[in-house]
Amino acid sequence: MTGLFDFWDFAFMQRAYFAGLVVAFLCPTIGIYLVLRRLSMIGEMFAHVSLAGVALGIFTGVYPLATALGVSLGAAAALETLRRSYRVFTDLAIAIIISAGLSLAVVLIGLSRAFNVDLHSYLFGSVIAISAQDLWLVAAVGLLVVLFALLFQKELFFIAFDEEAARSSGVAVDLVNTLFVVATALTISVSMRVVGILLVSSLITLPVAAALQVGRSFRTTAIFAYVFAVFAVLCGLFVSYHANLAPGGSIVLIAVVLFALAAGYRKIFTRGGRLLAKNQLSRHPEEERVQTNIPTTEDY
Amino acid sequence: MSHPVVELDKITFYYGDRMALDQVSLTVFSGDFLGIVGPNGSGKSTLLKIIAGLLKPAGGSVRVFGTEREHSRRETRVAYVAQNVTSFNQGFPATVGETVLAGMTGALGLLRRPGRREKLLVAETLAGVGLADFRDRLVGELSGGQQQRVFIARALVAEPALLLLDEPTVGVDVDAKERFYGLLAALRRERALTLLMVSHDVGVVAEQVQSIACLNGKLYFHGPPAQFWTEDVLCQAYGSAVRILHHADH
Numbered sequence: 001m002t003g004l005f006d007f008w009d010f011a012f013m014q015r016a017y018f019a020g021l022v023v024a025f026l027c028p029t030i031g032i033y034l035v036l037r038r039l040s041m042i043g044e045m046f047a048h049v050s051l052a053g054v055a056l057g058i059f060t061g062v063y064p065l066a067t068a069l070g071v072s073l074g075a076a077a078a079l080e081t082l083r084r085s086y087r088v089f090t091d092l093a094i095a096i097i098i099s100a101g102l103s104l105a106v107v108l109i110g111l112s113r114a115f116n117v118d119l120h121s122y123l124f125g126s127v128i129a130i131s132a133q134d135l136w137l138v139a140a141v142g143l144l145v146v147l148f149a150l151l152f153q154k155e156l157f158f159i160a161f162d163e164e165a166a167r168s169s170g171v172a173v174d175l176v177n178t179l180f181v182v183a184t185a186l187t188i189s190v191s192m193r194v195v196g197i198l199l200v201s202s203l204i205t206l207p208v209a210a211a212l213q214v215g216r217s218f219r220t221t222a223i224f225a226y227v228f229a230v231f232a233v234l235c236g237l238f239v240s241y242h243a244n245l246a247p248g249g250s251i252v253l254i255a256v257v258l259f260a261l262a263a264g265y266r267k268i269f270t271r272g273g274r275l276l277a278k279n280q281l282s283r284h285p286e287e288e289r290v291q292t293n294i295p296t297t298e299d300y
Numbered sequence: 301m302s303h304p305v306v307e308l309d310k311i312t313f314y315y316g317d318r319m320a321l322d323q324v325s326l327t328v329f330s331g332d333f334l335g336i337v338g339p340n341g342s343g344k345s346t347l348l349k350i351i352a353g354l355l356k357p358a359g360g361s362v363r364v365f366g367t368e369r370e371h372s373r374r375e376t377r378v379a380y381v382a383q384n385v386t387s388f389n390q391g392f393p394a395t396v397g398e399t400v401l402a403g404m405t406g407a408l409g410l411l412r413r414p415g416r417r418e419k420l421l422v423a424e425t426l427a428g429v430g431l432a433d434f435r436d437r438l439v440g441e442l443s444g445g446q447q448q449r450v451f452i453a454r455a456l457v458a459e460p461a462l463l464l465l466d467e468p469t470v471g472v473d474v475d476a477k478e479r480f481y482g483l484l485a486a487l488r489r490e491r492a493l494t495l496l497m498v499s500h501d502v503g504v505v506a507e508q509v510q511s512i513a514c515l516n517g518k519l520y521f522h523g524p525p526a527q528f529w530t531e532d533v534l535c536q537a538y539g540s541a542v543r544i545l546h547h548a549d550h
Contacts, residue, residue: 166405
């Protein structure tokens with residue numbers, strides 16, 4: 001008998017789902033702070049740098065996920081050095097590292113003389129390519145990053161909201177920022193195994209962008225982001241298996257649809273309910289401007 | 301007994317080649333309410349940021365609560381409310397309660413999560429600034445004056461002994477301004493709080509504070525408001541740059 005869920009009989013699908021779930025929790029965990037600090041491009045940066053790492057792994061015959069992790073951590077150090085020692089603007093520093101990563105990747109791919117299947121699976125993600133080794137690494141890194149985010153939640157929130165106030169009130173801002181960049185590098189390196197290098201930063205930003213449309217506090221925004229990310233990954237893997245598509249594309253497309261739905265919901269809700277109630281509540285003209293300032297994806 | 305809370309000794313600060321502060325020495329005692337005034341670009345905000353530990357002076361020493369600022373980077377008795385604090389990302393998804401609770405972060409230290417005591421403090425502080433009913437509202441949805449009070453509450457929740465305010469009443473309407481000064485007066489009655497407030501609004505500040513520091517690169521005056529008007533320092537600090545400086549005794 002063939003059913004919709006008989007893919008569960010395959011060990012590789014179980015691995016894909018497990019790794020996918022870990023990634024679905026990881027990406028919004030890091031993404032919510034990246035998005036709120038307007039640093040979404042750092043996701044893109046680590047993705048490009050990871051490509052160089054993967055290419056290096058394939059070229060040298062070393063486990064590509066490990067080389068991707070290593071190169072990403074190197075990029076994290078480079079970013080901090082450029083920002084602190086050379087006083088380069090963050091966005092420019094990111095652009096420089098993206099260029100360095102991408103050019104290195106192109107050269108290494110050229111040297112290995114093959115745009116092979118393996119590289120393809122890293123670029124677009126692959127359901128069947130996730131090995132037991134990958135799964136262990138994804139799980140270990142996932143545990144580490146989630147633990148970090150839990151332990152440093154109040155610091156991460158305060159710094160994201162108001163770094164200056166956090167610093168002046170005695171928060172160890174530099175320490176937390178450094179750990180955060182490392183956690184971001186780790187998250188992206190392992191997440192790309194599932195969604196692929198080209199789309200990994202979408203999974204970092206889209207569920208958070210959607211959650212921002214409907215969240216009414218930081219807590220609920222974070223919960224919505226997790227729900228959206230898990231839904232997108234589970235459905236995306238399902239569709240990808242049945243339609244024989246690359247998982248990255250289906251997962252992120254579903255995330256895009258979720259964002260559109262959330263944005264639509266907010267527009268209707270705001271027009272019909274909240275704004276009306278607010279106008280009756282207060283006569284402060286400043287309150288009106290608020291409605292237009294909630295970040296949209298264009299801001300990222 | 302009042303003891304020195306802030307001791308600045310010959311502070312110098314440069315932005316690139318431009319000297320923003322020139323040998324500024326100033327001592328603030330506990331319980332004082334000091335207004336720092338001066339024209340635009342006179343280094344008022346810079347001085348406050350140095351005291352807050354956000355900027356490092358090129359020369360001179362900064363002592364806060366008797367400790368060199370450099371060695372007390374984790375000083376949690378100081379609270380700083382920045383200029384334009386209300387120009388934050390208005391779409392930031394934080395409720396008033398979440399925002400004020402964040403003020404406890406430094407005082408709690410790493411790895412400690414806020415518990416019932418902290419939540420209680422948040423409720424008390426919000427009641428103190430008149431925002432008890434706003435705990436679950438998004439900060440971005442409040443008026444400018446209300447947001448101002450949220451950030452004051454965030455600074456106050458960790459029960460600081462030194463509160464640094466940079467142009468706190470810019471961008472809020474007259475009503476909110478009056479309420480704000482009322483709040484400061486109440487806070488000074490209830491807590492052992494030393495207050496430093498930067499403002500360009502000399503007239504209003506002189507009415508509210510206990511002492512005034514007049515700054516324009518150098519410190520032109522430090523003393524009680526009554527003396528400030530008689531000493532004619534205003535035209536010196538604000539007047540032409542070639543005027544010879546005059547140190548009033550404090």
